[in-house]
Amino acid sequence: MSTAGHLLAVESTSDNRPLIITLFTVFVLATLAITVWAGRQTKDANDFYAGGRQFSGFQNGLAISGDYMSAASFLGIAGAIALAGYDGFLYSIGFLVAWLVALLLVAEPLRNSGRYTMGDVLAYRMRQRPVRTAAGVSTIVVSIFYLLAQMAGAGVLVSLLLGITSEAGKILIVVLVGVVMILYVSIGGMKGTTWVQMVKAVLLIAGTLLITFLVLLKFNFNVSDLLGEAAKNSGLGKEFLEPGQKYGVNATSKLDFISLGIALVLGTAGLPHILIRFYTVPTAKAARKSVNWAIGIIGGFYLMTIALGFGAAALLNRDDIIASNKAGNTAAPLLAEEIGGGADSTGGAILLAVISAVAFATILAVVAGLTLASSSSFAHDLYANVIRKGQASQKEEISAARWATVGIGTVAVVLGVFARDLNVAGLVALAFAVAASANLPTILYSLFWKRFTTQGALWSIYGGLVSSVFLVLFSPVVSGKETSMFPDVDFHWFPLENPGLISIPLGFLLGWLGTMVSKEQPDPEKYAELEVRSLTGYGAH
Amino acid sequence: MDTAPASDRPGDQLRQDHPSYAEVQASAEFAELRGAHRSFAFPLTVAFVTWYLLYVLLSNYAGGFMSAKVVGNINVALVFGLAQFLTTFLIAWWYSRHAAAKLDPRAEAIKARMEGEA
Numbered sequence: 001m002s003t004a005g006h007l008l009a010v011e012s013t014s015d016n017r018p019l020i021i022t023l024f025t026v027f028v029l030a031t032l033a034i035t036v037w038a039g040r041q042t043k044d045a046n047d048f049y050a051g052g053r054q055f056s057g058f059q060n061g062l063a064i065s066g067d068y069m070s071a072a073s074f075l076g077i078a079g080a081i082a083l084a085g086y087d088g089f090l091y092s093i094g095f096l097v098a099w100l101v102a103l104l105l106v107a108e109p110l111r112n113s114g115r116y117t118m119g120d121v122l123a124y125r126m127r128q129r130p131v132r133t134a135a136g137v138s139t140i141v142v143s144i145f146y147l148l149a150q151m152a153g154a155g156v157l158v159s160l161l162l163g164i165t166s167e168a169g170k171i172l173i174v175v176l177v178g179v180v181m182i183l184y185v186s187i188g189g190m191k192g193t194t195w196v197q198m199v200k201a202v203l204l205i206a207g208t209l210l211i212t213f214l215v216l217l218k219f220n221f222n223v224s225d226l227l228g229e230a231a232k233n234s235g236l237g238k239e240f241l242e243p244g245q246k247y248g249v250n251a252t253s254k255l256d257f258i259s260l261g262i263a264l265v266l267g268t269a270g271l272p273h274i275l276i277r278f279y280t281v282p283t284a285k286a287a288r289k290s291v292n293w294a295i296g297i298i299g300g301f302y303l304m305t306i307a308l309g310f311g312a313a314a315l316l317n318r319d320d321i322i323a324s325n326k327a328g329n330t331a332a333p334l335l336a337e338e339i340g341g342g343a344d345s346t347g348g349a350i351l352l353a354v355i356s357a358v359a360f361a362t363i364l365a366v367v368a369g370l371t372l373a374s375s376s377s378f379a380h381d382l383y384a385n386v387i388r389k390g391q392a393s394q395k396e397e398i399s400a401a402r403w404a405t406v407g408i409g410t411v412a413v414v415l416g417v418f419a420r421d422l423n424v425a426g427l428v429a430l431a432f433a434v435a436a437s438a439n440l441p442t443i444l445y446s447l448f449w450k451r452f453t454t455q456g457a458l459w460s461i462y463g464g465l466v467s468s469v470f471l472v473l474f475s476p477v478v479s480g481k482e483t484s485m486f487p488d489v490d491f492h493w494f495p496l497e498n499p500g501l502i503s504i505p506l507g508f509l510l511g512w513l514g515t516m517v518s519k520e521q522p523d524p525e526k527y528a529e530l531e532v533r534s535l536t537g538y539g540a541h
Numbered sequence: 542m543d544t545a546p547a548s549d550r551p552g553d554q555l556r557q558d559h560p561s562y563a564e565v566q567a568s569a570e571f572a573e574l575r576g577a578h579r580s581f582a583f584p585l586t587v588a589f590v591t592w593y594l595l596y597v598l599l600s601n602y603a604g605g606f607m608s609a610k611v612v613g614n615i616n617v618a619l620v621f622g623l624a625q626f627l628t629t630f631l632i633a634w635w636y637s638r639h640a641a642a643k644l645d646p647r648a649e650a651i652k653a654r655m656e657g658e659a
Contacts, residue, residue, distance in 0.1 A: 086618055086619070086622075089619075089622055090597075090600055090618075090622065093593070093596070093622055093625045093626070094593070096625070096626065096629055097589065097593045097625060097629055099629070099633075100586070100589050100629060100632055100633065100636075101586065101590075103633055103636060104582040104585060104586055104632075104636055105582055105586060108640075223615070224612070224613030224614045224615055225613075225614075227613075227614040227615065227619075228613070228614040231614065238608070241614060241616055241618070241619065242604065242607060242608040242616060242618055243600040243601070243604060243607050243608075243618055244604055247600075247601065248600075248601060248604070254601040254602070257597065257600075257601060258594075258597055258598070258601065261593070261594070261597045262594075265590060265593055284648075285645065288637060288640060291633070292633050292634075292637055295629060295630065295633045296630070299626055299629060299630060302626070303626060448579075524563065525561070525562065525563055528561075528562040528563040528565070528566040529562040531562075531566055531575070532562045532565045532566050532571065532651075532655075533562075535571075535574055535575060535578065535648060536565075536571075536574070536648045536651045536652040536655070537648060537652055538651070538652045538655050538656070
């Protein structure tokens with residue numbers, strides 16, 4: 001049991017600084033070396049956008065896991081369990097179940113019929129320019145929200161792990177993360193990013209396995225004892241293991257959780273940075289294999305976060321966790337330190353440094369994937385197909401993608417610096433809600449509904465996008481609560497933090513309505529082409 | 542491996558000597574393939590989304606039931622949550638088995654025929 005106060009934990013963190021910085025540096029240098037190597041092999045658009053399409057199902061499954069498991073899931077879920085017990089676990093499940101939508105409905109047809117971006121499939125049988133524009137806008141909005149949450153989170157987290165308190169130090173970290181991410185993507189393209197994500201996934205799994213093993217060892221592999229100790233030590237008793245600590249507070253929070261759950265389950269298969277990963281394998285069968293691996297890896301990982309979260313609740317002092325970070329984001333690193341022998345022990349210092357480095361790797365791999373998705377969509381959907389009307393050469397297109405990487409990366413850094421002290425964690429859930437409201441309806445209608453038209457696609461994408469962003473703007477995520485982005489002002493009238501409950505049905509409804517009232521006749525020949533290609537793999541890139 | 546032109550407008554994929562997509566789409570073989578996918582994937586999607594929502598709703602509104610003890614400190618809520626993991630793994634495995642047996646051979650056959658005729 002940690003009897004040392006939280007000040008001690010923070011102090012020991014700064015004592016460990018040299019070791020943590022060394023591990024960070026080793027990771028960055030090693031991954032940059034991989035990036036340069038991958039960059040040398042990146043010759044055409046196929047390499048830059050899709051990594052040459054030669055990754056195996058297993059490799060891509062690892063990379064998908066590395067792309068998907070953000071610091072929000074690693075540190076956020078462990079922290080949520082450490083503080084809210086069962087409700088933290090409840091939160092994690094939507095992230096896993098969601099993969100079945102990708103497996104059963106999206107991954108294979110997308111791989112068969114698309115080329116580089118989500119827009120390829122959305123615009124397939126529609127009028128190219130308006131639908132590509134909509135797909136590009138939606139991709140960039142979803143990715144920027146997600147990116148902003150990760151960047152701001154990186155600043156807070158890394159400062160905390162390194163014991164940096166100065167504003168200049170926090171800004172420096174956000175800038176550093178941004179620069180490394182821009183280098184990964186602009187030099188290494190999809191190939192470099194994929195390798196970074198695979199390395200990160202292996203590190204994350206290895207680190208989590210180690211801590212999970214040590215926690216369970218402490219309880220002689222008796223999960224019931226672990227849960228009992230967590231309940232006792234949390235001060236909440238039996239209720240800590242029951243639903244309600246976080247989402248069950250009142251009728252609104254219950255409704256909010258339903259909204260969040262739907263957004264998680266339906267959002268994953270509409271996240272552009274996940275969708276483009278399916279293009280990196282040669283066939284639809286390999287895409288299916290990669291989702292299966294991802295489900296296994298991600299599922300195993302969330303199972304381990306149960307041990308991590310309840311382990312932190314059982315072995316750490318609750319007040320210390322909260323004092324270090326209100327949301328519990330440092331519970332996992334603090335647990336690593338405790339389980340290694342406690343603050344001031346060599347074992348504790350090493351484990352803390354290892355887990356901190358894993359968290360850092362996690363952030364970098366995810367922001368790289370997001371930057372790649374948005375710059376690919378900018379270059380391929382907006383620049384090559386809308387602005388240049390399909391007349392751009394491959395060289396021009398890749399060059400546009402590289403510059404877009406620098407541009408979007410810079411925007412993310414600037415926003416991240418401004419947002420560093422705002423509470424932007426809610427933006428990840430928003431990204432899922434936008435993906436489920438704006439992207440998923442159009443993907444499903446395009447693939448499976450013969451009658452779907454351009455107008456339906458536009459209504460659905462823009463309607464889902466605008467309604468979800470609009471509702472969040474007037475929700476407690478942005479104003480009116482202590483945990484809001486701007487806690488000092490209050491212009492919220494929408495009670496829920498997650499807009500999914502309204503915006504997802506609206507996105508589906510608008511896609512249907514836009515189609516039914518459009519004068520345009522759907523092109524049956526093009527639907528035949530899309531359907532035949534998406535199911536058989538004929539003519540796949 | 543990619544020799545297609547840089548643009549990916551749908552029309553570019555069509556080659557002159559190629560059987561029309563509409564003919565393939567209208568064929569009995571293709572109807573079988575589509576049916577084998579849809580009749581499996583659509584109901585199963587409805588089922589697992591409902592199953593997940595049931596879990597969310599029970600967690601929200603059936604506190605008493607979810608708090609019931611199963612063994613030691615393990616309650617119904619935890620077992621229900623772990624069951625979601627289990628069903629996710631099982632559905633993934635089941636779909637992959639179905640796809641390998643009923644979808645892949647049909648898709649391969651249609652694709653091979655189209656490539657042969659082209």
